[in-house]
Amino acid sequence: MNEPGAIPAAAPLLSVRGLCKHFPVLSRGFRRPSSEWVKAVDNVNFDIAQGETLGLVGESGCGKTTTARCALRAIDPTAGEVFFRLPDGRVVDLARLSAGELKPVRRHVQMIFQDPVSSLNPRMTVRDIVGEPLVIHGLARGDELETRVAEVLARVGLKPEHRTRYPHAFSGGQRQRIGIARAIIMRPSLIVCDEATSALDVSVQAQVLDLLKELQREFRLTYLFVAHNLDVVRNFCDRVAVMRKGRIVELAPTPQIFAAPQHAYTRILLSAVPSPDPDVKMNFNVGEELAKLDAAE
Amino acid sequence: MKVPFPLLEVEELRVSFFTPDLVVPAVEGVTFSIARGQTLALVGESGSGKSVTAYSILRLIQPPGRMTGGRILLRSARVGDIDIAKLEDDSDRLFEVRGGLISMIFQEPMTALSPVHTIGSQIAEAILLHRPIGKTVARELTLEMLDKVGIAPATRCYEQYPHELSGGMRQRVVIAMALVCRPELLIADEPTTALDVTIQAQILGLIKTLQREIGCSVLLITHDFGVVAQMADEVAVMQRGKIVERGEVRAVLKNPQHAYTRALLDALSSRRHPA
Numbered sequence: 001m002n003e004p005g006a007i008p009a010a011a012p013l014l015s016v017r018g019l020c021k022h023f024p025v026l027s028r029g030f031r032r033p034s035s036e037w038v039k040a041v042d043n044v045n046f047d048i049a050q051g052e053t054l055g056l057v058g059e060s061g062c063g064k065t066t067t068a069r070c071a072l073r074a075i076d077p078t079a080g081e082v083f084f085r086l087p088d089g090r091v092v093d094l095a096r097l098s099a100g101e102l103k104p105v106r107r108h109v110q111m112i113f114q115d116p117v118s119s120l121n122p123r124m125t126v127r128d129i130v131g132e133p134l135v136i137h138g139l140a141r142g143d144e145l146e147t148r149v150a151e152v153l154a155r156v157g158l159k160p161e162h163r164t165r166y167p168h169a170f171s172g173g174q175r176q177r178i179g180i181a182r183a184i185i186m187r188p189s190l191i192v193c194d195e196a197t198s199a200l201d202v203s204v205q206a207q208v209l210d211l212l213k214e215l216q217r218e219f220r221l222t223y224l225f226v227a228h229n230l231d232v233v234r235n236f237c238d239r240v241a242v243m244r245k246g247r248i249v250e251l252a253p254t255p256q257i258f259a260a261p262q263h264a265y266t267r268i269l270l271s272a273v274p275s276p277d278p279d280v281k282m283n284f285n286v287g288e289e290l291a292k293l294d295a296a297e
Numbered sequence: 298m299k300v301p302f303p304l305l306e307v308e309e310l311r312v313s314f315f316t317p318d319l320v321v322p323a324v325e326g327v328t329f330s331i332a333r334g335q336t337l338a339l340v341g342e343s344g345s346g347k348s349v350t351a352y353s354i355l356r357l358i359q360p361p362g363r364m365t366g367g368r369i370l371l372r373s374a375r376v377g378d379i380d381i382a383k384l385e386d387d388s389d390r391l392f393e394v395r396g397g398l399i400s401m402i403f404q405e406p407m408t409a410l411s412p413v414h415t416i417g418s419q420i421a422e423a424i425l426l427h428r429p430i431g432k433t434v435a436r437e438l439t440l441e442m443l444d445k446v447g448i449a450p451a452t453r454c455y456e457q458y459p460h461e462l463s464g465g466m467r468q469r470v471v472i473a474m475a476l477v478c479r480p481e482l483l484i485a486d487e488p489t490t491a492l493d494v495t496i497q498a499q500i501l502g503l504i505k506t507l508q509r510e511i512g513c514s515v516l517l518i519t520h521d522f523g524v525v526a527q528m529a530d531e532v533a534v535m536q537r538g539k540i541v542e543r544g545e546v547r548a549v550l551k552n553p554q555h556a557y558t559r560a561l562l563d564a565l566s567s568r569r570h571p572a
Contacts, residue, residue, distance in 0.1 A: 059493040172343075201342040201520060202564040228493060231523075231565060272498035274523030276565055278547045282527045284502030286495045287447075 011085065012047035013222050014071065014190060019044040019080035019095075021063075021070050040066045041077070042246035050085075050189070053216070053223040055237030055254070057230060057269075063246040068192045068226045070095075072109045073102060084109070087189060107137050110183035114195035116175030120167040126153070127163040130181045137186070148185060156181045156211060173204035177211070184215055194226045209236055230273050234258055242266045264293055303330040303372060304514045305354070305482055310367035310382075312349050312358055323349045323362065325538040331482070331531075336508070336515040338525040338546070341535035342561075347518050350535070351484050354516070355395055356381060373398055373481055397427040400475035404487035406467035409474065410459040416443075417455030420474045427478045442473040445510075446503060465496035472503060479511050486518040501528055522562060526550055534558045 021041040024034035041063045048054045056064045070077040073094045082094040084105070092105060110133075113119035120129055131149045134140040140148055150160045156177040167175055176196065183191050193212070197205040209232065215221055227233050233240055234254060241251040242265065250263040261267045268290060271283035283289075312324040324346045331337045339347045352358055354369055369381040375398065384391040403409055411419060420442060421435040430438075436455075443451035446469040459467055468488065475483060485504065489497035501524065508515055517528055525532050526546060533543035534557065542555040553559045 059495060202561060203342060206564040230494070269494065272494040274497070274501070274521065274527040276522040276526045276550060276562065278526040278550055282498060282501075282523075284498055284505065287499045290495060 012083075013050045013052075013085050014048045014224070015081075015083040016044060016046050016067075016071055017081045017083070019067065019070055019082065020078045021066050021075070022078045039246045041070060044080070044243075044246075044248055046241055046248065046251060048190070048222055048224060050222055051216070051220050052239070053225055053237045055233040055240040056224060056226045056243060057228060057233050057240060058243035059228065059269075062243040064226050064228075064243050065194055067243070068194055068224055071224065072111060072190075072192055073097070074111070084190070103137075107133070107139075107186045108188050109190045109192070110186055110188040111192045111194065112176075112179050112183050112196045114198050116172050116179060116199060117167075119179055120175055122167055125164055125166055126158075126170075126178055129167070129178060130185055133182060133186050139186075149181075152181045152185045155184070155215075171204075172200055173208060176200065176208050180208075180211065180215070184219065184221075187219065188221070190222045190224065192224045192226070195228065196225075197232060198227065198229060205232065212236075230258075230270065242269065265290075268293065302333045304333045305516070306330040306368070306370040306372070307350075307354070308368040308370070310350065310353060310369065311365045312346075312353055312362060313365050314362045316361060323538055324353065327367075327535075327538070327540055329533050329540060329543060331514045331516060333514055334508075334512050335530040336517055336528055338517045338519055338529035338532045339535060340519055340522065340525050340532060340561075342520060344537075345535040346538040347535045348486055351401070351486055351516060351518050354381065354482075354484060355399060355401060356384065356386070356391060371398065371482070375481070393427070396423060396475075396480070397478050398480055399482045399484060400478070400480040401484040401486065402468070402471050402475050402488050404490050406464065406471045407459060409471045410467060412459055414458075415455065416457050416459065416462075416470050420470070420477055423474050424477055438477060439473075442477045443470075445507065446470070446473045447499075448473075465492055465500065468492065468496075468500050469503065472500070472507070476507055476511060476513075480513055482514045482516065483508070484516045484518070487520070488517075489524065490519070490521070497524075504528070522550065522565060534561070 019041055020043060022037040022039050025036040025038055026032040026034050044067055046054065056067060058064045069075045071082050077095050080095060083091050084094050085091050086108060097105065127149050130152060131145050134145055134148065149163060153160065153162060158174065158177055170178065197208050200208060216223065225237055237254050239251065239253050240257045241248045242263065244265050250257065250261065250266045257266065261270055268286050272286045274282045308328050310324055310327045314321045314323055327350055329337065339350060341347045353364055358364055364382060367382055371379045371381055373379060379390060379394065381394060417439055420439040424430065424435045424438055440451045440455060443454055448454045448466065448469055462470065489500050492500060519525060529546050531544065532546050532549050533540045534555065536557045542549060542553065542558045549558065553562060
């Protein structure tokens with residue numbers, strides 16, 4: 001249990017076991033029979049402790065987003081278990097709950113999306129967007145709803161008068177703050193951040209990451225942080241899982257991933273990152289190295 | 298910043314956007330030059346005016362935007378000195394500059410590719426527009442260029458449509474199209490921002506190799522200081538339509554003089570908490 005990267009000693013908040021998601025490859029023709037399957041997620045295992053941030057990194061198409069979506073049951077996994085510990089201590093398998101059983105659990109698991117434009121309904125005011133989760137779960141209405149929305153907006157650095165405005169009136173960074181407000185208003189224990197800062201400029205990205213860190217301390221949040229930017233992950237995550245072709249190839253504490261990567265793929269991925277230090281030369285040859293890795297498998 | 302053998306000299310460039318209510322200045326007196334065979338990186342955040350600067354060089358600013366002043370002097374080895382800012386909108390010279398002497402690649406390759414023409418016909422078109430050669434030769438040159446940008450087999454790709462290719466492959470096609478007429482200057486506007494790091498590394502490597510082979514200069518627009526450090530000889534940092542700092546890459550990155558450059562570098566998380 002003390003091995004780095006292994007299951008955290010305390011009972012984990014989220015425990016994913018043997019998670020698989022296979023998509024059918026449809027053939028041509030009227031009935032489109034499928035004879036082949038794409039293994040988008042292929043036997044993935046990981047745990048996240050309460051208050052921890054686990055980074056899930058990899059290239060596009062490696063299955064990191066599909067893994068995150070299966071973990072919070074936004075889509076149904078093909079196989080595997082997703083054990084989630086509720087605030088009252090009960091452990092449920094998100095993968096097996098029925099729709100009715102799932103709804104009360106959902107308030108504890110929230111998501112922040114990559115695209116600050118498409119993830120906010122342009123026809124809804126900020127008040128309606130941020131307050132909607134409370135309405136759906138019947139947790140607040142009237143004055144109480146109004147107060148809680150104002151509180152949470154203030155907490156993410158927006159002004160009370162922003163409530164009546166529409167998403168188009170905000171910058172990318174501010175929109176992402178609206179998305180964060182919508183997630184934390186439910187006081188969830190787990191938040192899945194799917195490329196939450198990828199669309200932002202570096203200085204805005206740094207501000208949003210700082211906000212997420214503060215909120216984590218304040219509300220004891222646990223993050224599953226899906227990203228392709230290794231620079232962001234390095235600073236933000238406690239442990240990192242590197243995914244490739246639907247599998248986790250390496251899972252270790254962040255300093256170890258960056259200082260002493262074990263898997264050849266992790267090493268290639270790290271070498272491809274352009275360093276802002278002109279004396280640290282990046283590897284332009286990753287194409288050939290990846291091809292060699294493929295051939296060796 | 299005067300460079301010894303400049304290919305491009307931009308002086309006091311000004312671009313504004315005119316709306317019925319107000320005038321929004323996007324570029325406010327930008328001056329820089331690019332030496333032959335060298336790479337200048339123009340770096341800044343969204344809205345800093347770096348793309349507008351690049352678009353002005355090819356006179357691609359559309360109304361309500363307008364260039365309100367400045368000189369864009371291209372010291373072409375092939376046709377001599379041209380002030381691009383003074384060219385008529387529909388002049389043959391401007392047509393020759395665009396795609397012939399100066400090419401551009403964009404962040405999103407589909408902006409430059411037609412979805413309804415084959416890859417091959419689009420690259421061959423670029424050659425036929427600028428060089429007095431026949432279709433057979435154009436086809437051969439196209440296949441040779443596709444091979445150079447690492448697309449194999451080139452004959453298959455020639456007949457394919459853009460939607461059949463991945464983002465990285467499309468960017469290779471766009472690079473082939475941009476460099477097939479051997480321009481003297483390549484403007485690359487965030488060419489790898491939409492790509493994964495491993496693909497980015499390959500595309501950046503490709504740009505470097507072909508730049509050496511053709512001997513062109515590169516104006517690289519980016520917001521990523523990592524890309525600047527690895528690709529450029531000189532860097533100019535833009536903020537709110539002005540260049541706030543410029544100089545040799547190593548000097549600027551190792552010892553930034555302007556507060557804004559320092560702030561941008563400090564925002565990189567690898568610098569915030571060095572491992």
